[in-house]
Amino acid sequence: MKHQKNKSLFKVEKSSDFAVMLPYTPSGGGAWNVSDMLRYSFKPQMGWLLFGLLGIWLFADTAIAQVQGDAEQTILQTLIKWTPLMFFGAPNEFGGFILNIAVSFIAMAMGTFMGLWLGIGQVSTNHWIKRISWAVTQLFRNSPWLVLLFYFMLLLPFTVKIGGVQYDIPGWLKATFALSLPIMANVSEILRGAIASIPTGQWESAESLAYSRTQTLWLIILPQCVKRMIPPWMNWYCILTMSTPLISILGVSDGMTLTQDALAAEGRSEFLIPMYLWLMSWFFIYSYPIAQWTQRLERRFAVNN
């Protein structure tokens, strides 16, 4: 992992009192790294700013409407009216914000499962398995999510025939599969980085105790990797959740699609900002505790050299 390399790269000699550069303790993977950002500068009260803004707005709007005796619906009433649809989707249909969450769960599970095997493939002693795993990882790590979504939404079949019975594949399932691929690639990289960060001594001492390579990997190395992998893995979960609205572009009726439908039904431009803020705040409420938890775990799991 780049991040770990940097840490050792810029380690300052302890003997010098006049170091030009102190150790760089950056936001590890660079972009999207929720927990690292929080570690450096998060003030809990700032997290509630979004609600503060929305709350002041709604209050002001309601107050003005009352003073003027408006017959039209206030923003607050409209938000309340549409919230069940935006959150749970249309009746008898799987959709809305809970679909975003479901997609993020399933994609994470699939991506993690595939990514772990791919990551183990990356440290294989077999030249070809190693090469191919590396190439697959790089391919999916470096392609835009939306391009992958289009690719698999349009190229996977609509129906499958298993044992003579035809099953429909719902759009959201295909989207979930597409989203799991970049997760797979990144989990693979996280695992490779974690394995690389285990001291060689562990391998050597296992060998001296007559463990085979497979045994060493499964019984000694991988269990130690789990702790190191959990914080970045949770980080990627946050990123994935933030990316789930992309599926609305491909016509899956997630929270984003339904919000736009609601806006179209209302047809009043002053609802645009509060409605989008309302939807954003759900994502914020959902991802913020996870980010905080990640930060705590990261601190607890920090390896002190």
Added chain:
Amino acid sequence: MDAVWDWFLWLHQEHGIKLTIFYDEWDRGRFVKGIWTTIKLSFVCIVFSVVIGIAGAWLQMSPYKWVRRFVQAYIQFFRNTPPLIQLYFFYFAVDSVVSSLLGIRGGALDSFGWAVVSLSFFAGAFNVEIFRAGVEAVSKSTSEAAEALGFNRAQVYAYVTLPLAFRVCLPSLNNNLINLLKTTTVAYAIAAPETLYVANQIWSDEYNVPEMMNVVWFVYIVLVGILVWFMQRWERSIKVPGYGQ
């Protein structure tokens, strides 16, 4: 060049691989334009987001509590909400407010403009933190020495702290800019005519979805590859002597 186009025409006629972007002049023109738009969009966003990052990191060291809080709120807002919703928020919501305030009919900016604004703010939020971590890696004695030589706060930042910080945070910056390049595809959603959008038009016209999908994928892999190559070269050329291997 004509021989190449003819070869692709032959490929279509003989093997049914329909890459109209090579032998059809109209498709070729719009596809090249789409790639060019992606490059322009990425470049402008990279520049703006780096400027936001540098300015934000400077503001975060401000002695005024409210300035620091404002920057912090900006970062939190853009980090913890989905980029697609941000884009819609700017393109539909902010645009309608701004244009009604300024009395402009038909929108204050076009889709390309709002994509630039939205994606720059999005990537900028990450860059602020990246630069801030870099600034913190510059030891206090260095900036104090500069201060003793009569530099003021802005000068210390511009001439001493930032050049050193920049070198340390380049690897993180690389990652973020690569992500930015990949996120420009989201501009598809507001009909900015970038690669993915144009490809969509082409495959709707020509019914060659699988071919165009592969082409688009390939284009992005190449674009990301070029950016990585350039940034790594740059990283090597300006690294601080005595650090790293």
